[in-house]
Amino acid sequence: MIEQALSGLWYGFGVAFEPHNIMWCFVGVLVGNMVGVLPGMGPLATISILLPLTFGMKPVGAILMLGGVMYGAQYGGAICSILLNLPCHPPHAVTCLDGFPMTKQGRGGVALGLTVFASFVGASWGITEMIFLSPLLVKAALQFGPAEVCSLMLLGLLAGSTLARGSPIKGVAMTVLGLFLGSVGTDLETGSERYTFGMTELDDGIELIALALGLFGIAEFMNSVNQVAPINTKYTNVGIKDMRPTKADMKRAFFPMWRGTIVGSLCSLIPGTGPTIASFVAYATEKKISKHPEKFGTGLIEGVVCPEASTHSSVQGDFIPTMSLGIPGDAVMALLLGALMIQGIVPGPQLISQHPDIFWGLVASFWIGNIMLVLLNVPLIGIWVKMLAIPYRFLYPSAMFFVCIGVYAANNDFFQVGEVAVIGLFGYVLLRLGFHPAPILLGFVLGPRFEENFRRAMLISRGDILVFVERPISAVFVALCLILIGSQIYFRLKGAKADLEPAAENAVSDEAAPELAAQQVRATPAE
Amino acid sequence: MRLSTSLRELIGKRDFYAGGLMLLLGLGIALKGSSYRAGTLMHMGPGFLPTALGILLVLLGIAIAAASLAPGADEHGDDQSLLPEHPQWWAWFCILMSPIAFIFFGRYFGMAPGTFACVFIAALGDKTASWKGTVILASVVTVFGVSLFSYFLQVPMPILTWRGEF
Numbered sequence: 001m002i003e004q005a006l007s008g009l010w011y012g013f014g015v016a017f018e019p020h021n022i023m024w025c026f027v028g029v030l031v032g033n034m035v036g037v038l039p040g041m042g043p044l045a046t047i048s049i050l051l052p053l054t055f056g057m058k059p060v061g062a063i064l065m066l067g068g069v070m071y072g073a074q075y076g077g078a079i080c081s082i083l084l085n086l087p088c089h090p091p092h093a094v095t096c097l098d099g100f101p102m103t104k105q106g107r108g109g110v111a112l113g114l115t116v117f118a119s120f121v122g123a124s125w126g127i128t129e130m131i132f133l134s135p136l137l138v139k140a141a142l143q144f145g146p147a148e149v150c151s152l153m154l155l156g157l158l159a160g161s162t163l164a165r166g167s168p169i170k171g172v173a174m175t176v177l178g179l180f181l182g183s184v185g186t187d188l189e190t191g192s193e194r195y196t197f198g199m200t201e202l203d204d205g206i207e208l209i210a211l212a213l214g215l216f217g218i219a220e221f222m223n224s225v226n227q228v229a230p231i232n233t234k235y236t237n238v239g240i241k242d243m244r245p246t247k248a249d250m251k252r253a254f255f256p257m258w259r260g261t262i263v264g265s266l267c268s269l270i271p272g273t274g275p276t277i278a279s280f281v282a283y284a285t286e287k288k289i290s291k292h293p294e295k296f297g298t299g300l301i302e303g304v305v306c307p308e309a310s311t312h313s314s315v316q317g318d319f320i321p322t323m324s325l326g327i328p329g330d331a332v333m334a335l336l337l338g339a340l341m342i343q344g345i346v347p348g349p350q351l352i353s354q355h356p357d358i359f360w361g362l363v364a365s366f367w368i369g370n371i372m373l374v375l376l377n378v379p380l381i382g383i384w385v386k387m388l389a390i391p392y393r394f395l396y397p398s399a400m401f402f403v404c405i406g407v408y409a410a411n412n413d414f415f416q417v418g419e420v421a422v423i424g425l426f427g428y429v430l431l432r433l434g435f436h437p438a439p440i441l442l443g444f445v446l447g448p449r450f451e452e453n454f455r456r457a458m459l460i461s462r463g464d465i466l467v468f469v470e471r472p473i474s475a476v477f478v479a480l481c482l483i484l485i486g487s488q489i490y491f492r493l494k495g496a497k498a499d500l501e502p503a504a505e506n507a508v509s510d511e512a513a514p515e516l517a518a519q520q521v522r523a524t525p526a527e
Numbered sequence: 528m529r530l531s532t533s534l535r536e537l538i539g540k541r542d543f544y545a546g547g548l549m550l551l552l553g554l555g556i557a558l559k560g561s562s563y564r565a566g567t568l569m570h571m572g573p574g575f576l577p578t579a580l581g582i583l584l585v586l587l588g589i590a591i592a593a594a595s596l597a598p599g600a601d602e603h604g605d606d607q608s609l610l611p612e613h614p615q616w617w618a619w620f621c622i623l624m625s626p627i628a629f630i631f632f633g634r635y636f637g638m639a640p641g642t643f644a645c646v647f648i649a650a651l652g653d654k655t656a657s658w659k660g661t662v663i664l665a666s667v668v669t670v671f672g673v674s675l676f677s678y679f680l681q682v683p684m685p686i687l688t689w690r691g692e693f
Binding site: 402 | 580590633680
């Protein structure tokens with residue numbers, strides 16, 4: 001088993017070290033790091049802008065690059081939150097709590113240096129986990145019939161929508177909307193048109209890129225235009241010399257780093273709990289076991305490295321269900337899966353055996369990419385810090401162009417450009433009504449496969465809906481779904497009562513964490 | 528009396544509109560879906576799943592609106608207003624017009640005018656924008672964008688044309 005994984009890894013390094021692959025990996029992490037630093041641009045928007053550019057590329061290079069954008073953005077986001085107190089990306093909201101006080105004490109460079117190190121440790125652990133766990137999961141998943149796949153998807157969708165940010169019911173509503181949007185276009189089995197309203201351009205369904213760029217590009221720009229506070233660059237004068245931590249710092253950061261890594265990897269195993277939740281849980285745990293919890297928030301190095309290590313370990317771990325089961329845990333993973341599907345690759349447990357170059361190449365590129373990121377972040381910190389000062393008024397109009405041309409280039413069709421504008425407006429209305437649009441993408445990508453497997457399961461069972469609880473593995477998934485819904489209702493009722501009691505609990509309790517992240521991102525606090 | 532106060536309370540809540548929107552969307556989906564063949568559970572037609580999703584969305588919409596009335600629902604810290612504190616109608620208009628301008632100028636005059644119009648109009652939305660700065664930004668993006676997409680990535684869109692006659 002271990003031997004097999006190691007030989008796979010060896011093969012993967014061969015793939016990832018091919019010159020064009022290593023180049024695409026570099027482009028990916030570079031662009032990712034850049035947008036991670038830029039306030040107001042997220043990895044989701046960036047990956048969707050780059051997506052049309054990958055159509056002409058080989059699948060391995062494409063996925064290596066898009067994956068690189070994703071974890072590269074996590075490195076960049078830490079710079080933004082530590083030096084500016086701006087949680088540009090939700091996973092880093094908690095890093096601000098201790099990162100920015102450190103910056104004010106003039107120790108921002110040390111915080112950044114140790115963050116890069118902790119990130120690398122976290123990511124390495126996540127990759128190792130991926131190497132050994134994915135083949136095991138695949139072995140189990142190959143036994144699944146349509147009924148099991150269906151209930152597993154249901155579990156993934158439910159977890160993705162209820163455990164993410166904001167209200168769980170609204171999350172589920174967004175998932176349902178996404179599933180519906182996935183059904184627009186020609187029905188695969190009968191060939192009849194659905195919800196096209198006579199527009200032949202919609203026969204192939206709604207364009208994934210138009211949906212992603214509308215929801216995470218245009219809607220976000222509408223949300224932040226003229227709302228972004230001017231950036232305070234008072235503390236951003238950081239050079240490479242400032243980054244070297246003292247021995248005492250290293251010693252204090254060592255164990256929190258590992259604890260964060262473990263928390264992150266555990267979180268990544270639960271579908272739907274992405275890096276944001278991992279970072280909050282890690283911070284809360286660290287605070288709980290610390291000997292002096294009252295000092296958290298005043299610039300403790302533990303409070304920086306722990307959530308960062310956890311974020312990175314969970315980001316890499318999130319690839320496990322995506323690549324081995326074909327079930328994405330969050331919207332970014334859904335987008336990467338969509339990218340694979342555009343390349344004509346069917347996601348699912350057969351992916352590793354049918355396309356070993358993609359899977360092992362990706363795993364190997366993670367190591368290479370993370371090493372590149374460490375090299376990019378330490379000596380080039382001055383450049384990244386300068387990028388923080390790019391004002392939003394230059395950023396979003398340029399991004400609008402990339403949105404338009406990207407959507408156009410997907411099919412060389414202007415219809416999709418109109419589609420993206422309509423989706424953007426709709427997405428902004430949803431944002432204002434308190435919906436988080438990420439689950440839409442999850443439902444949209446899984447929708448067609450869910451319908452296909454559901455139909456097949458019903459055909460095999462001769463229309464007996466009970467098949468989902470009669471088959472043991474499927475029954476376990478259904479039971480987990482019910483537990484998930486039950487616990488949400490329970491916490492909701494209990495939470496409503498606790499709200500009425502004045503007893504102020506831990507500032508960052510596990511439950512309030514996603515809420516807090518969302519608020520902080522909305523408010524974009526400036527000094 | 529009590530009914531009218533709770534009704535007034537309901538109308539002031541954002542989630543009332545959020546739920547209402549989901550309800551309307553669900554109704555539309557379900558009604559349109561029922562015009563497609565539903566089939567049986569064993570041999571499902573194209574209308575089966577969308578109709579079911581529409582009905583589910585209606586139920587979720589009702590649940591969202593109802594949950595906003597539950598005690599303690601306000602204390603999530605969300606703002607309950609429909610519009611942000613400083614509504615940016617002009618900026619929103621500019622952002623939404625930007626793709627439209629790209630379509631119009633792109634189709635009839637080519638990629639370079641399309642890009643310029645797209646960036647220019649979007650940039651006007653910022654309240655600190657000046658004419659000069661906007662023109663410079665749009666020109667820079669046009670030069671960079673056209674060289675990247677037309678020369679390097681070979682997007683088949685003419686750079687300059689007249690009324691779409693290639």
